[in-house]
Amino acid sequence: MSQFQFANRLATLPPYLFAEIDRVKNEVKKSGIDIISLGIGDPDIPTPxxxxxxxxxxxxxxxxxxxxxxxxxxxxxxxxxxxxxxxxxxxxxxxxxxxxxxxxxxxxxxxxxxxxxxxxxxxxxxxxxxxxxxxxxxxxxxxxxxxxxxxxxxxxxxxxxxxxxxxxxxxxxxxxxxxxxxxxxxxxxxxxxxxxxxxxxxxxxxxxxxxxxxxxxxxxxxxxxxxxxxxxxxxxxxxxxxxxxxxxxxxxxxxxxxxxxxxxxxxxxxxxxxxxxxxxxxxxxxxxxGDPYAEEFRGIYKERRDICVSALQKMGIECMVPKATFYVWCKTPTGYTSAEFVTKVLRETGVVVTPGNGFGGPGEGYFRIALTVEKDRIEEAVSRLAKL
Structure with a gap:
């Protein structure tokens, strides 16, 4: 099959940072560990x-x-x-x-x-x-x-x-x-x-x-x-x-x-x-x-936020308490880059979080949690993190 050269503009795209994370994720899946994905900012609640x-x-x-x-x-x-x-x-x-x-x-x-x-x-x-x-x-x-x-x-x-x-x-x-x-x-x-x-x-x-x-x-x-x-x-x-x-x-x-x-x-x-x-x-x-429904959704995410932030603080992970969005922005523990910590968490707990450097250089030293799974899965995910 013929191979064609991409346009130069595609060469300007940054490397796919998550390729290694995806590889590890597939390895973890094959080992039978239950994956909890807190990486994607995609609401899990159905459209009204x-x-x-x-x-x-x-x-x-x-x-x-x-x-x-x-x-x-x-x-x-x-x-x-x-x-x-x-x-x-x-x-x-x-x-x-x-x-x-x-x-x-x-x-x-x-x-x-x-x-x-x-x-x-x-x-x-x-x-x-x-x-x-x-x-x-x-x-x-x-x-x-x-x-x-x-x-x-x-x-x-x-x-x-x-x-x-x-x-x-x-x-x-x-x-x-x-x-x-x-x-x-x-x-x-x-x-x-x-x-x-x-x-x-x-x-x-x-x-x-x-x-x-x-x-x-x-x-x-x-x-x-x-x-x-x-x-x-x-x-x-x-x-x-x-x-x-x-x-x-x-x-x-x-x-x-x-x-x-x-x-x-x-x-x-x-x-x-x-x-x-x-x-x-x-x-x-x-x-x-839709305003009453948006109000209901905010209540759901607030409960998830509070569960997540409280658990992170107890285990000594620094994080902002978000006033908005369904993201929690956290500092990686001392001694780890963003990618190293995210890979360790995934490999040892089956929890997927997003490395901060995927959002630009100043994101190094941070990771992002998306509150887009039900609260029992949030509780399970932070419980696994605590065991690290």
Whole structure:
């Protein structure tokens, strides 16, 4: 069989860090050890029935079997605008400031193609969701990473970025509540980001997919658009995946500055044909009626968080107590790299956790736990860890 050479852009992809972990995982499985995976950020709770029923109803409509709008049904985009107004008190024009996405990852991955030219610079706050840097590289841009550290509460240190870099940068990627650290941004943090972006003519790309996964109503995460004037420089990506347990449905949205939304829409016109309209109808119902269910899910994750964090603290593992997301960001014990510790845990206990360096250099020395299994499995997993 002929072998063909990959395009150069694939050569820029970072090595697959988890290859060795997968190999060990398969070994452990073959030995008969029960695997508990706390590695994947994929909700285990089913999508609420009322959303599934709406999909079934909408899928029976012949008009939904044709090509959908590239930018999404206006009714869905209006639903997004209504949800943003209700949740964040942010006003959005559904026709010009909202675009539907085949999941937020798709939108984030395509966004740089609209605004990055070959050689342009993008800033990425790290540890980070890997798609940011990959997308910039695919668009021919260069990436400069700025470290998020515990000393700065995993918030961007804007002064650590040189004036030269600010001058060159086309965009800055941020993600709050943050994956993997679970850090949340304050209004003051967002105000500083918006002002700096205005001063340097930099696009702010805010990934806000986890805003609804919070644990205390007094600490609700905020949208960057709660800062006056943020629409001048920002676009925000959001998703129904985590909020309503719809990861497999692939539906999300980008909102904000009209020219940024328009640029992303132009890319989408040429690379996809929109979201199945029945999924959009179901997504609209989720936005309209899903708040009580999201509240219920938060209660489930809070119970899991408390079980996990309490057990980790008892065994002497340092970790942040997350105010949002379903992730727990933990320090590896002294003497181990992230990969070494994760491999040891997997080999000796059958528990899968994620090495922090998989999210960028500053993640070295940490590992991430995803609270995406039932509480009895969380209890079993931390019990096994304690025996180490």
């Amino acid at each position: 029935d009322f959303i599934v029923e709406k999909l079934y109803e909408a899928a029976k409509k012949p008009e939904n079997h044709q090509y959908p709008s590239y930018v999404g049904l206006l009714s869905f985009r209006q639903g997004v605008a209504d949800w943003y107004k209700r949740r964040f008190n942010v006003d959005l024009d559904p026709e010009n400031e909202v675009v539907s996405l085949i999941g937020s990852k798709e939108g984030i991955a395509h966004f740089p193609f609209a605004f990055i030219n070959p050689g342009d610079l993008a800033l990425v706050a790290t540890p980070n969701y890997p798609v940011y840097g990959v997308a910039v590289g695919f668009a021919g841009g260069e990436v400069e990473y700025t470290s998020l550290t515990a000393e700065n509460n995993f918030l961007p240190d804007l002064d650590s970025i040189s004036d030269e870099s600010w001058e060159k940068a086309v965009m800055l990627f941020i993600n709050y509540p943050n994956n993997p650290t679970a850090a949340c941004a304050s209004l003051d943090c967002y105000k500083k980001l918006v002002q700096k972006a205005k001063d340097t003519n930099t696009i702010l790309v805010s990934d806000a997919a986890y805003t609804e996964m919070y644990y205390d109503p007094a600490d609700k995460p905020i949208s960057i658009f709660e800062v006056p004037g943020a629409k001048d420089v920002a676009i925000e990506f959001h998703s129904l995946s985590k909020t309503y347990n719809m990861t497999g449905w692939r539906i999300g949205m980008a909102v904000g500055n009209a020219s940024l939304v328009k640029g992303l829409g132009k890319i989408k016109e040429n690379v996809d044909s929109g979201i199945f309209q029945a999924v959009q109808e179901a997504g609209l119902v989720a936005l309209e009626k």
